[in-house]
Amino acid sequence: MSDExxxxxxxxxxxxxxxxxxxxxxxxxxxCTGLSQLGVQQAERLRDRLARTGEIEATVLYxxxxxxxxxxxxxxxxALSLPIETEPSFxxxxxxxxxxxxxFKDFVERFGMPDWETDPHGITFPGGETIAxxxxxxxxxxxxxxxxxxxxxxxxxxxGGVIDGLxxxxxxxxxxxAFELHTSNTSLTEFVLTRPGRWRLxxxxxxxxxxxxxxxxxxxxxx
Numbered sequence: 001m002s003d004e005x006x007x008x009x010x011x012x013x014x015x016x017x018x019x020x021x022x023x024x025x026x027x028x029x030x031x032c033t034g035l036s037q038l039g040v041q042q043a044e045r046l047r048d049r050l051a052r053t054g055e056i057e058a059t060v061l062y063x064x065x066x067x068x069x070x071x072x073x074x075x076x077x078x079a080l081s082l083p084i085e086t087e088p089s090f091x092x093x094x095x096x097x098x099x100x101x102x103x104f105k106d107f108v109e110r111f112g113m114p115d116w117e118t119d120p121h122g123i124t125f126p127g128g129e130t131i132a133x134x135x136x137x138x139x140x141x142x143x144x145x146x147x148x149x150x151x152x153x154x155x156x157x158x159x160g161g162v163i164d165g166l167x168x169x170x171x172x173x174x175x176x177x178a179f180e181l182h183t184s185n186t187s188l189t190e191f192v193l194t195r196p197g198r199w200r201l202x203x204x205x206x207x208x209x210x211x212x213x214x215x216x217x218x219x220x221x222x223x
Contacts, residue, residue: 006151008193009202010142011056012166013076013157016042017185018068022217024104027068028094028128031101034067038217042186042210043075049209050079058082059152062145064090064159072186073157080155089141092159096128120175135175138165146193163189170199186210 016039020027035043050056061082063073069091073084094100099107114124120132129137145154156162160183168175170191183189187207192200 005195008146008150009153010146010166010191010193011058011153011155012163012189012191013046013072013155014160014163014183014185014187014189015064015066015069015072015157016040016075017217020068021219023220026095026099026102026104026107026125027066027092028096028100029066029091030097032067034071036217038214039068039072039185040075041213043072045209045213046186047076047079050076056080056155057153058155060085060145060149061155061157062087062090063157064088064092064162066091066159069157069159076157082155087141087145087156089137090156090158090162093125093131093134093161094129095125098127099125100128117176131176134161135165135168138162139169142166142169166191167201167204171201181205184210 016035018027018039019033019036020031022036025031058080061073061077061080062085063070065086065088070084070086077084099111102110111126115122116124116131120135121130124131145156160181163183164181166189167173167181182205184205184207186209187205189204189206190202192202194200
């Protein structure tokens, strides 16, 4: 019976609204300063939902090393009764030191509009990761944690780009090209490995706990 296949569940949670989003800057690992006030409220809403419903009986809780993800994980961890394992490989697409912290307006004026839809090996952020490098990093970490926690329920607090990448991986979609998702802050996206090599998308963008909160913080103008 020890070799009997058991489904593995993965719940990916996007972090709460970040200060860099409100400030309209490219928020890589060097410039991320954590959650906005609304982002904290969003994470608290999720924590309260998970504590009330008990819908996620997780076996392990991972977090990206970015402050906005780690702060989100810190808030929800008590509802899961688990310590947090920081996994840098679940961090967002790294724009590199030359672009990290630039306003998007300044970035476009300096480097032009990035092309995320054609060549995965092309330069989107000068000095930063290519899409191919980002996808390889996230995919390798995902594969590893699924192997290590086979038959369990893995929670990963991460980023919109990471969830995009996981969707492409589990649904076997092309690495680039038309693929538009808008993953809400603190939403739940769940994948189930139903048999070796076969994933099911169980739910996407479940953010019912955000009802009644503002959609977003008004963005800083002038950047």
